[in-house]
Amino acid sequence: MTHFKSLFLSLLLLTTCIQAAQAQFDRYFLDKTMRFDFYHCGDAQHQEYFFDELKEEPYWAGSKVSLIDNTGYGNQLFKIIDKASGKEIYSRSYCTLFNEWQTTPEASKIRKAMPESVVFPFPKNNVRIEIYARNRKNVFEKKFEQEISPDSYFIKKFTPQYETFEVAYNGNPATRVDIVLIPEGYTENEKEKFTAACQVFAEEFFSYSPFKENATRFNIRAVWAPSMESGVTIPGEHIWRNTTAQAQYYTFDSERYQMIEDFQGLRDIAAHVPYDHIYVLSNTQKYGGGGIYNFYGISAAHHPNRTGKIYVHEFGHVFLGLGDEYMGNVSYNDMYPLDVEPWEANLTTLTDFDKKEWKKMLAPKTPVPTPINKKTPHQLGVYEGGGYVTKGVYRPWPNCLMNNLHTIDIFCPVCSKAIQGQIDFLCK
Numbered sequence: 001m002t003h004f005k006s007l008f009l010s011l012l013l014l015t016t017c018i019q020a021a022q023a024q025f026d027r028y029f030l031d032k033t034m035r036f037d038f039y040h041c042g043d044a045q046h047q048e049y050f051f052d053e054l055k056e057e058p059y060w061a062g063s064k065v066s067l068i069d070n071t072g073y074g075n076q077l078f079k080i081i082d083k084a085s086g087k088e089i090y091s092r093s094y095c096t097l098f099n100e101w102q103t104t105p106e107a108s109k110i111r112k113a114m115p116e117s118v119v120f121p122f123p124k125n126n127v128r129i130e131i132y133a134r135n136r137k138n139v140f141e142k143k144f145e146q147e148i149s150p151d152s153y154f155i156k157k158f159t160p161q162y163e164t165f166e167v168a169y170n171g172n173p174a175t176r177v178d179i180v181l182i183p184e185g186y187t188e189n190e191k192e193k194f195t196a197a198c199q200v201f202a203e204e205f206f207s208y209s210p211f212k213e214n215a216t217r218f219n220i221r222a223v224w225a226p227s228m229e230s231g232v233t234i235p236g237e238h239i240w241r242n243t244t245a246q247a248q249y250y251t252f253d254s255e256r257y258q259m260i261e262d263f264q265g266l267r268d269i270a271a272h273v274p275y276d277h278i279y280v281l282s283n284t285q286k287y288g289g290g291g292i293y294n295f296y297g298i299s300a301a302h303h304p305n306r307t308g309k310i311y312v313h314e315f316g317h318v319f320l321g322l323g324d325e326y327m328g329n330v331s332y333n334d335m336y337p338l339d340v341e342p343w344e345a346n347l348t349t350l351t352d353f354d355k356k357e358w359k360k361m362l363a364p365k366t367p368v369p370t371p372i373n374k375k376t377p378h379q380l381g382v383y384e385g386g387g388y389v390t391k392g393v394y395r396p397w398p399n400c401l402m403n404n405l406h407t408i409d410i411f412c413p414v415c416s417k418a419i420q421g422q423i424d425f426l427c428k
């Protein structure tokens with residue numbers, strides 16, 4: 001009896017907390033999206049932000065309870081501050097293509113600007129947006145701030161131009177993770193091909209743990225935004241296509257890295273449905289794609305045998321910024337400085353390993369670093385090599401879906417637990 005009573009009391013407490021948080025949302029926000037567009041500019045050493053415009057979008061798909069981001073993830077962070085009280089009322093961390101570009105050799109020679117954008121629930125009153133970036137020691141420093149008046153008649157209203165459809169619907173977007181699928185390089189008469197690719201995405205996505213067990217906590221919708229030409233742009237092969245999302249292979253001169261620079265253009269398409277995360281299906285068999293935390297993911301939708309693994313791998317980047325556990329094969333310099341603990345849940349430099357959840361999950365007396373034993377490939381440890389380098393960065397399993405996609409079809413326990421944590425955070 002006592003047990004039931006305490007269960008009842010804790011449920012009551014939980015319900016009260018959620019109600020209080022929801023009241024907080026209703027006090028400060030309307031049930032639609034405000035979008036802040038800007039340009040992220042600079043070079044290897046500097047980054048600056050320049051305002052572009054404000055937009056109003058029709059749906060708010062995010063949690064109305066988890067308003068403050070306490071994940072510790074991301075290279076960038078924005079906060080919305082209520083002007084009257086000075087209180088932080090919303091925040092989200094994220095990563096950007098610009099920050100990746102900063103680690104390429106090109107960024108030491110030229111300066112560049114990329115269109116970026118953040119979204120938050122539409123504020124009722126005047127607010128201030130603050131944007132933070134991590135410094136060399138991985139500590140967030142404020143780089144930009146600007147006041148926003150939600151009454152301004154310059155806030156651009158949204159005009160829908162594409163039809164949309166549901167791929168998997170499981171309920172209220174506020175308590176679901178909402179994925180929007182966007183077509184790249186499908187022409188007007190390839191609609192069936194795209195629709196079929198969306199179905200395959202959902203089937204594949206929900207066949208991997210822990211997404212499988214959490215399937216009812218996701219919604220998947222698609223926007224039918226056809227391209228003028230069929231196929232994809234591959235600069236290294238002199239192939240250029242007029243496509244809706246303007247994706248390109250050879251991003252940072254890495255052949256399989258297919259990315260999109262115009263993130264604002266992508267958001268214009270995504271805004272047709274309620275969404276938390278954007279995934280672009282590209283009309284090609286050519287292996288490749290990419291994913292950036294709280295930004296977007298993209299990959300080849302017609303690769304002959306690995307589409308599903310690529311989807312969940314890239315979504316691992318998009319959803320919670322999991323790091324790549326593999327070595328080499330990219331054009332970044334010094335992505336993970338060896339004297340700083342990376343914020344990614346599944347990578348460590350052993351600089352501050354104690355604060356990682358991963359450390360608590362290790363069996364007692366696990367040797368660090370852990371030698372690879374081929375007989376126990378699923379022994380949780382601290383294996384040297386990861387984050388694109390062979391020395392000084394460590395990963396939790398010899399091989400995981402965030403590593404090599406050829407021989408494995410499960411996430412390591414560290415990645416799985418972190419994914420579960422993020423689902424719980426966003427579905428409150």
Ligand SMILES: [Zn+2]
Binds near residue numbers: 396413
């Ligand atoms: Zn992993």
